[in-house]
Amino acid sequence: MTQLLALLISWGIEIPVVLITSAKTQQFSSREDIYNTSIIAFAATLFTHPLAWESNQILIPHMGFLLRVALIESFVAIAEGILYAIFLKLGWQKSLFLSIIANVNSFLGGLLIYKLLQQ
DSSP states (O other), rough: OOOHHHHHOOOOOOOHHHHHHHHHHHOOOSSSHHHHHHHHHHHHHHHHHHHHHHHHHHHTTTTTTTHHHHHHHHHHHHHHHHHHHHHHOOOOHHHHHHHHHHHHHHHHHHHHHHHHHHH
């Protein structure tokens, strides 16, 4: 899988998950709120994805898959949670929850798509 395809898959999963989770945990008062949330989810993934991709490439010879994934995804979830807290004006707990939900879904969905593409 290429980095671009992985990024597109991440956007395709994370943006809807962020929107759905946000809609369930807070009320959107306008279309602008939905638009802004989409843009922040897009930007957060754009910021963290290349860092996660490169970190994975660097750590492959040094760590097993599970430890590598746990380490990288933890940093990604924290970084995106901080971005959500700042730009979506959520508390840190809601922001971290939102980031974890989006990234777990993105990772598992991406892994499934990767496995399907290899068949």
